Amino acid sequence: MTEVVPFGERLAAVFAAYGRLCVGIDPHAGLLDRWGLPDSAEGVREFGLRVVEAAADRAGIVKPQVAFFERHGAAGYLALERVLQEARDADLLVIGDVKRGDIGSTMAAYAEPWLTPGSTLEVDAITASPYLGLGSLEDTMRLAETNGKGVFVLAATSNPEATAIQRSVLQQSSRAGSSIAGAIVSGVAAWNAGRLEVSNSPMGTAGVVVGATVDLAASGIDRDVDPPRPGLAVLAPGFGAQGAEVKDLRTIFGGYSGGVIVSESRSILGAGPDGIAETIVRHVDEAVTAGA
Numbered sequence: 053m054t055e056v057v058p059f060g061e062r063l064a065a066v067f068a069a070y071g072r073l074c075v076g077i078d079p080h081a082g083l084l085d086r087w088g089l090p091d092s093a094e095g096v097r098e099f100g101l102r103v104v105e106a107a108a109d110r111a112g113i114v115k116p117q118v119a120f121f122e123r124h125g126a127a128g129y130l131a132l133e134r135v136l137q138e139a140r141d142a143d144l145l146v147i148g149d150v151k152r153g154d155i156g157s158t159m160a161a162y163a164e165p166w167l168t169p170g171s172t173l174e175v176d177a178i179t180a181s182p183y184l185g186l187g188s189l190e191d192t193m194r195l196a197e198t199n200g201k202g203v204f205v206l207a208a209t210s211n212p213e214a215t216a217i218q219r220s221v222l223q224q225s226s227r228a229g230s231s232i233a234g235a236i237v238s239g240v241a242a243w244n245a246g247r248l249e250v251s252n253s254p255m256g257t258a259g260v261v262v263g264a265t266v267d268l269a270a271s272g273i274d275r276d277v278d279p280p281r282p283g284l285a286v287l288a289p290g291f292g293a294q295g296a297e298v299k300d301l302r303t304i305f306g307g308y309s310g311g312v313i314v315s316e317s318r319s320i321l322g323a324g325p326d327g328i329a330e331t332i333v334r335h336v337d338e339a340v341t342a343g344a
């Protein structure tokens with residue numbers, strides 16, 4: 053039987069080898085055009101394969117945005133399966149940006165193909181929505197833990213329209229008085245805490261999504277958290293095209309900086325097929341410098 057290596061251990065190893073950059077695979081129609089590819093399942097497959105080829109041995113993490121493959125229906129899913137296969141074969145750590153959320157039993161079914169070894173859609177981690185309550189993700193987080201996979205729970209997303217909901221203050225529960233974003237971050241950290249003590253893994257199975265465009269304090273997330281939380285993986289979109297700058301990583305994330313994954317899609321993909329490899333190298337270096 054193959055030994056299951058905890059997701060947090062694998063993520064920490066990737067950080068050590070390649071730094072914290074995550075290259076998004078987002079085949080927007082406009083980017084396909086820029087890359088000279090058709091807006092079709094064939095186009096997104098070719099785009100994804102070229103990004104994987106450019107990222108391999110240069111960056112450690114890729115994040116396919118599943119929406120851009122789903123646009124092309126069943127053929128789009130076949131294209132995604134092929135891209136995932138190449139990414140796994142290239143030893144890239146793959147975060148499937150699937151953003152699923154439902155009642156617990158249905159959510160577990162959504163999660164199964166992504167988090168089960170040997171599945172054609174197998175990835176290393178997924179994104180999930182806690183809108184139905186953090187408890188609705190419990191079975192998914194346990195499945196991830198069993199299989200050495202990860203789950204990134206949306207806490208404070210990078211889009212400006214999210215603040216009205218995510219900064220709202222909870223009236224009930226053990227976290228009454230916290231913002232929704234703050235409660236998700238503490239809830240996920242608490243879920244990991246007991247497990248880290250027994251596993252010796254430097255980082256947990258569950259992480260959070262916190263946008264780099266977010267004002268953590270205004271969202272009720274204590275960026276001066278003491279002691280710091282390098283063991284909480286933070287998937288951070290919002291750098292590049294959405295305006296946040298990688299050099300500000302430590303200022304933005306404070307005590308959470310050690311776990312930050314710098315996620316960038318359009319700011320890298322816009323380089324086109326001829327410039328992407330060199331752009332990835334530059335962005336990897338920027339992320340290493342900012343995180344040091």
Ligand SMILES: O=c1ccn([C@@H]2O[C@H](COP(=O)(O)O)[C@@H](O)[C@H]2O)c(=O)[nH]1
Nearest residue numbers: 117209210211263289293294316317318
């Ligand atoms: O809060 C969130 C959660 C996810 N995303 C996703 O990340 C990328 C960002 O793309 P850029 O081109 O680097 O802006 C995209 O796939 C989003 O769906 C996010 O932006 N914010």
